[in-house]
Amino acid sequence: MVDTIIACSTPLGQSGVAVIRISGIEALDTILSFCSKKVLIPRKITFSKLYSDEDLVDQVLLCYMPGPKSFTGEDVVEVFCHGNPIIVEKIIDCCIQKGVRLARHGEFSRRALENKKLSLLQAEALHSLIHAKSIEGVHLANKGLVGELDDVCVRFKSKTLDFCAELEARLDYPGDDLGYMSDRVLKEEMFDLAKKAEGIADGWRAGRQKIYGAKVALVGPVNAGKSSLFNQLVQQERALVSNIPGTTRDVVEKSIILNGIEISFWDTAGVREETQDPLERAGMELGFKMVHDADLILLVSSLNNHKESEMQQIAEQIKSKQCLKVGTHYDVNEGLNVDVECRIDSISGKGIDVLKEMISAKIQASAPGMSTLLNSQRQHELFLNLSRHLKTSAHLLDELGPAIAAEELTFALEKIAQLSGHDTREEILSHLFSKFCIGK
Structure with a gap:
């Protein structure tokens, strides 16, 4: 019981x-x-x-x-x-x-x-609904909860089973005229379905931000004004501010709502080449590790004391990330020619509102108007793998024939089964008979 x-x-x-x-x-x-x-x-x-x-x-x-x-x-x-x-x-x-x-x-x-009251996708959507950080995230989760993504998976499954049935029929009844598709048409349809799966997977960036919010890391040399800027952005004295280099050694985090999206700001340890302090170095390493999870990097430099060597070192670490260059101490050197996109004064708050709008624009531009149905990293990875198996099957049809291509399609069906939580491998044969009416 x-x-x-x-x-x-x-x-x-x-x-x-x-x-x-x-x-x-x-x-x-x-x-x-x-x-x-x-x-x-x-x-x-x-x-x-x-x-x-x-x-x-x-x-x-x-x-x-x-x-x-x-x-x-x-x-x-x-x-x-x-x-x-x-x-x-x-x-x-x-x-x-x-x-x-x-x-x-x-x-x-x-x-x-x-007890089949929820699908696996609906269960994930329920989790997302509870934890959504924006109203857009709520809307996205509700799409999953009413079964929109399940419907998409049903269509992917049906089409993939069609491909399997076509290839299995060629193998089992090679001499019969069952109206087979040409290889060219079959491969085109496989590639088209793979492209659709990849497009759905690509929507995860937008979905993740809607549900879990965005992450913004403040990175720069020591005494660049990162902690003061952090406090201005979150409107709280969360980070310790000092003229002593290396004051920030751990990552300080605080979230705010900006234009309907929750944004977590991370104040990371300042970078300097000459430090011998093992604790400070550990803080720098931790900061660079967390940077890889950020959606946006605020590359902060002081207009009062610009440190080019440290800035180049940082730029090398974050070259693959989306950045927004920010210059602090706006009031001291307003006319200084330093390559920054936004100038702010961390003490008075001058320029902070402009910076917030730029941050919001950058975050939204990272996934411009992308429609998405995905609400988990698991779904994203499975749709990518589904796309890969469909493409591989199409290539194998030419290279090794229908038997190997059909086997690759079973891997695609396994990914769909993992998405929905249902086992589909045994359905290929019954679908084959119903599709082609073999044995009639």
Whole structure:
């Protein structure tokens, strides 16, 4: 028998209302064993009192949803209690005493997947919906939750099965006239489908920023004014500011909302060649490692004390990244001829609003108007691999014939199966017979 599980579905902490979810065959009997009601009408909100022995625990609302028409596909009871962590813990403890166990991370969604209430793609979309950092991210997650990406996968699967059926028929019935496609047409269709898969994969950059926000790293020599600039950008004194070189040794992070997108700013350790301090060097190395995960680099230099050798060293490390060159100490050398795109004064804040707009424009330009359905790195990688297998199959058709090309297509189907969470390998043969009506 599958265990009955329980967990608080709302964040722990004091609030007006907390929601506790119970799922499993014993869900209803468990809650009835210590509530004032003897019967719960399915899908009706019921007021009740919960007791521990004879002591009142809380006055609550209960909703009983018998399976399979529930989130998990099992019998589910949701308890709406007052949002005091002590009350929440007591209600959960009362259920545990009746034989219910605490749910593991994501176990309700896992049961929904196993009971076919959610696809794997919908489960990922649900996670993205909860964690989205922008309203665009919410819209993207909702597309996945209503099954748009599942529909795309169904179309990819159907078309790939068509290719498999064509090649398998050539192998099994080489002398029959079954209206085979020419190699040229078949390869064109394979390459076209591969291009579509690659296009979907390319949309992940935009999707990632919508769901998880963008990352901007401040990089530059020591005493370039990075920490002062960081504090101005996030409107808080988060980074320690000092004239002593090497003050910043760890990466300081803070997020803000900029034009509807959450942007995490990272203040990294200043770069200088002559330092012998192992802790400072470790901070510099950590900063360069994190730079590789950034969507945008603010390359910060001081207009008051421009250090060309350090700037060249930094430029070599970040040459593959999108950069925005920022000059600090605007007020000291307003007319100095240094190659920067934006001049700011980190102390007074002059130029900060202009810089923020430039940052926002750069972030949005990195994925200009790209439509996307993807909401996870896993999906991105699988669509890239799907595209690669389709292209490889098309090339193999010429080089090694239909048998090897068909085998490569099974790898493409495996990627589609991994996307949706369904096994498709055994469907090739049945699709072949239904498509070509062989044996009629």
